[in-house]
Amino acid sequence: MEEKNLIVTEQEQGKRLDVYLTSALDISRSYAQQLIQRQGVTVNGKDAKANRRLNEGDRVKAVIEVQEEYKVVPQDIPLDIVYEDKDIIVINKARGMVVHPAAGNPDGTLVNALLYHCQGELSGINGVIRPGIVHRLDKDTSGVMVAAKTDEAHKGLAEQIKAHSAHRTYWALVHGNISEERGIVDAPIGRHPKDRIKMAVTFKGGREAVTHFKVLKRYGDYTWVECKLETGRTHQIRVHMAYIHHPVVNDPLYGYKKDDFPIEGQALHSHCLDLVHPITGKAMHFEAPAPADFLACLKRAEEKD
Missing domain, CATH: 3.30.2350.10 (Pseudouridine synthase)
Known part of the structure; x- marks a missing residue:
C-alpha cells in the first residue's frame, strides 16, 4: 500500500472528490470511487463521499494499492495504426487511453492492445509492464507515438529521443x-x-x-x-x-x-513525429490529424x- 498526501489548489477548488482523485493520481474514476467506498480516502482527516466538493487548502489523503507486477495480457482493442513494419509501429493514440498498466488501470491500455496486435512481438527493454514503449503520451493527450517491436529498434529510437534528433x-x-x-x-x-x-x-x-x-x-x-x-x-x-x-x-x-x-x-x-528509421536509416515523417x-x-x- 502507498499513502498519497495532496493539497487542493485554487485551480482545483470546487471539484468533486472522485473527479479530483482521477486527475491528481492519474487513475480511473471508477477506481477513485472504489477507494472512497472502502474508506481509503480522507479529507482533512475525515471520511468523505465521492460527490463532496473540495475547497482550496483541503488536505486529501488516499491509500492506494501498489502492485510491483501486473499480469499484462493481450486485449483485442482497436488501434489507429499510422505505419507498421517488422521493427516499429506508429499509432495515433486516442484521448483517454492509458499507455501502460498502472494503479487503477491494470488493463485496457495501449500496451494490452499492442500485445494483441503484434502477437507479443514487442521490445522487452522496458520490462513486462511497458513492452515496446519508447516514449509516452499522457492519458488525455491524443496523437502520434511510436513503439518498438525489437530491442535493436528500441535502442535506436531511444538514442534519437535522448539526442533530440527525433522531433x-x-x-x-x-x-x-x-x-x-x-x-x-x-x-x-x-x-x-x-x-x-x-x-x-x-x-x-x-x-x-x-x-x-x-x-x-x-x-x-x-x-x-x-x-x-x-x-x-x-x-x-x-x-x-x-x-x-x-x-x-x-x-x-x-x-x-x-x-x-x-x-x-x-x-x-x-500532431507530428519525425525520426530516422532505427534499422533502415530512412528519414520518416508521420502525422495524426486533429481529432473531432x-x-x-x-x-x-x-x-x-
Missing part, C-alpha cells in the same frame, strides 16, 4: 492572446515542491526543458499554437504554457477550473471570439 510537434489550444508570433520557453522542470502529483518550473533541482511555440491562429481570448519539444519532460508543454500564463484549455492539473470546452482532458494533440474533440474546441474558441 515531436504538438497542437494545443491555450488561454489568452499570445502577442508574439513565436517564442521559446527555456525553463527547467522538476517535481512540484508541494503537490507531488504535479510537475513545475523549478530552478533548483529541475531538469533542462525547452519548448518552441508558434502561433497558428488567434481567437481573442484563446490561441491555437504549435509546440515543438527540444526535450521531453513529464507534462512539459502543459507546465511551460502555464508558466508563461497561457495554460492549455481544460487542463485538469495546470489550467483554469471553469473551462467550458467539449473535451475530456487537456486540449493537446501530438480538438476541432470542436477550436470551433468553440472561434464562437467565443
Whole structure:
C-alpha cells in the first residue's frame, strides 16, 4: 500500500472528490470511487463521499494499492495504426487511453492492445509492464507515438529521443492572446515542491526543458499554437504554457477550473513525429490529424471570439 498526501489548489477548488482523485493520481474514476467506498480516502482527516466538493487548502489523503507486477495480457482493442513494419509501429493514440498498466488501470491500455496486435512481438527493454514503449503520451493527450517491436529498434529510437534528433510537434489550444508570433520557453522542470502529483518550473533541482511555440491562429481570448519539444519532460508543454500564463484549455492539473470546452482532458494533440528509421536509416515523417474533440474546441474558441 502507498499513502498519497495532496493539497487542493485554487485551480482545483470546487471539484468533486472522485473527479479530483482521477486527475491528481492519474487513475480511473471508477477506481477513485472504489477507494472512497472502502474508506481509503480522507479529507482533512475525515471520511468523505465521492460527490463532496473540495475547497482550496483541503488536505486529501488516499491509500492506494501498489502492485510491483501486473499480469499484462493481450486485449483485442482497436488501434489507429499510422505505419507498421517488422521493427516499429506508429499509432495515433486516442484521448483517454492509458499507455501502460498502472494503479487503477491494470488493463485496457495501449500496451494490452499492442500485445494483441503484434502477437507479443514487442521490445522487452522496458520490462513486462511497458513492452515496446519508447516514449509516452499522457492519458488525455491524443496523437502520434511510436513503439518498438525489437530491442535493436528500441535502442535506436531511444538514442534519437535522448539526442533530440527525433522531433515531436504538438497542437494545443491555450488561454489568452499570445502577442508574439513565436517564442521559446527555456525553463527547467522538476517535481512540484508541494503537490507531488504535479510537475513545475523549478530552478533548483529541475531538469533542462525547452519548448518552441508558434502561433497558428488567434481567437481573442484563446490561441491555437504549435509546440515543438527540444526535450521531453513529464507534462512539459502543459507546465511551460502555464508558466508563461497561457495554460492549455481544460487542463485538469495546470489550467483554469471553469473551462467550458467539449473535451475530456487537456486540449493537446501530438500532431507530428519525425525520426530516422532505427534499422533502415530512412528519414520518416508521420502525422495524426486533429481529432473531432480538438476541432470542436477550436470551433468553440472561434464562437467565443
